Amino acid sequence: MKLTIIGGASAYTPDIIEGLLREHALFAGGELCLHDIDDIHLRVIERLARGLVRTAGADLRVTATRDRAEAISGARFILTQPRVGGLKHRALDERIPLKHGLIGQETLGLGGFAFAWRTIPLMLEIVEDVRRLAPEAWIINYANPAGMVTEAVLRRFPDARFIGLCDMPTGLQWGIGRLLRVDFHRIALDYAGINHGGWVSRVLLDDRDVTVRLRRWAALLGPVARLLPLREETGTVRLFREHGMVPDPYLRYYYYKDQILRHLLSAGRTRAEVLMERLPRLYEHYAAVALEERPVLKEHRGHQSHADLASQVIAAMAAGRPTRFVIQQRNGGAVRHLPPDEAAQFPAVVDGAGFRPIPQPALPREEAELIAHIKASETLNVRAAMEGDRSLAVQAAELNPLGAPRPLAGRVIDELLAAHRPYLPQFA
Structure with a gap:
């Protein structure tokens, strides 16, 4: 079995590898590329x-390559996590909207829109390569903005063996588990x-509904x-109390937009700028422990939830072990509105055959709208x-709750297009 990670130099990769290695017997004799x-x-x-x-103590061969076709060929699972333009361009996604009094965020609003412009063409190329070089492979996607990436892939390749992931629901599970001490x-x-925009109507512990307990x-x-x-954390608790459902934590950007905007405008650095300072030290740590015999x-x-989600999804599919996860794929009526x-x-229940959606109850009108x-x-x-x-991008910006009128x-939009021009050949 060959597992490939596209975006393998990401600082997230070591934790994902550790997660996969918890069940390394599933991949014995295989290759991690x-x-x-x-x-x-x-x-x-x-x-x-x-x-x-x-x-x-795993029986797993590790390889590395800059050749994408070589990495994809013969793979059974392909985890995608590229970041087009790196953190430098993420910082532009965050900083440019803020200059105009708008929230700058990696996946939401106009910053998220610009990230989608850069990521979607590459992800479509990757999916096309996988269909040609590894047609039986499943693509497990972490590339952001994950929802828009999934939408683009399904539009171009309706039958793609593709599952989009986000660690936010898993993070909620982790937080609730900690609260319940389980x-x-x-x-x-x-x-x-x-x-980054949904509601949890029920929380289940071993199939028992504990939502009322959490509401108290x-x-x-x-x-x-x-x-x-x-x-x-505080935004999640406040929204839960106000709406009676557990929110995706990113919903705070919409419900508390003005308060968050004031905070972002007063902060000295954006999130990307903070990470640009931190990551060199993290790679230094990786390089140092890599020299140890048993790092x-x-x-x-x-x-922890980020690495756990990706590794658990791949393990469930490799083992043919039906397991429930929150995923992104074609709606098919699972989300009624x-x-x-x-x-x-x-x-959805994920196993060796793919996934089976679990239809959800309708949300209240206000939240659904x-x-x-x-x-x-x-x-x-x-x-x-x-x-x-460009005109569609402007229309989208006008329509988005974190966008702006003409x-x-x-x-x-024009400033973002100009800033990211080297990565946007489709707009030329």
Whole structure:
């Protein structure tokens, strides 16, 4: 069995490899192939990966290549996590909208739109390569903005063996598990919506509904959360208390838009700029532990839930072990208030044959309308990215709840197009 990671030089990769190695017997005698265009960091991760394989006592060969076709050929699972333009261009996605009084965010609003313009063409090329060079392979996607990437792939390749992932629902499971003092793998979510825009109507612990119990805690914690700075955890508690459902934490950007915008405008650095300072030290750590005979990671790029989700999905498919996850794929009626032929995010049972959606109950009207509104703007932006159509991008910017009316929408879109020009040949 061959597993390929496209974007293998990412700082997220070592944790994902550790997750895969927890069930390394599934991949015994196989190959782990890392692909990236960043040769320096690719070689660091390659050396570290070989050390992690030794530490786990796994029978797994590690290879690395800058040749994408070589990486894809013969693979059974392909994890995609490229970042087109790197953190430098993510910083532009965040900073340019802020100059105009708009939220700059990696996956939401006009920053997320610009990221989609860069990522979608590459992901479509990758899927086309996989269909030609590894037609039986499953693509497990982490590339952001994940929802718009999934929408584009399904539009171009309706039958693609493709599953989009986001670690936000898994992060909610982890947080709820910690609150209930249980292993978060015992938690399941009834989730309906899109990537970074959905609601959990029920929380299940070993198939028992514990939502009412959690609502009581939210009622107690809500007043305290209102007194604390608006962050992921406090925003989630506040929205849960106000709506009676657990939100995707990113919904705070829509419901508390003005408060978050003030914070972003007053902050000295964007999130990308913070990461640009931090990541060199993280790669230094990776390089240092890679020299050890049995390396052990002491520093990590992201939350445990990120690596756990990708590795668990691949393991469930490799083992043919039916397991429930929240995924992104064609809606097909699983999320009632969204178009059935477009991408959505919902629970599904994943196994060796693929996935089976678990239909979700309808959301209340107010919450459903906001998500449908966001989805409609993102679908327009996907078309803009695929067709290289500036006018569609402007329409999407006007429609999005974090966007802007004319003429400001056009000015921000033009500035983003100019800033990312080397990565946007479709708009030429």
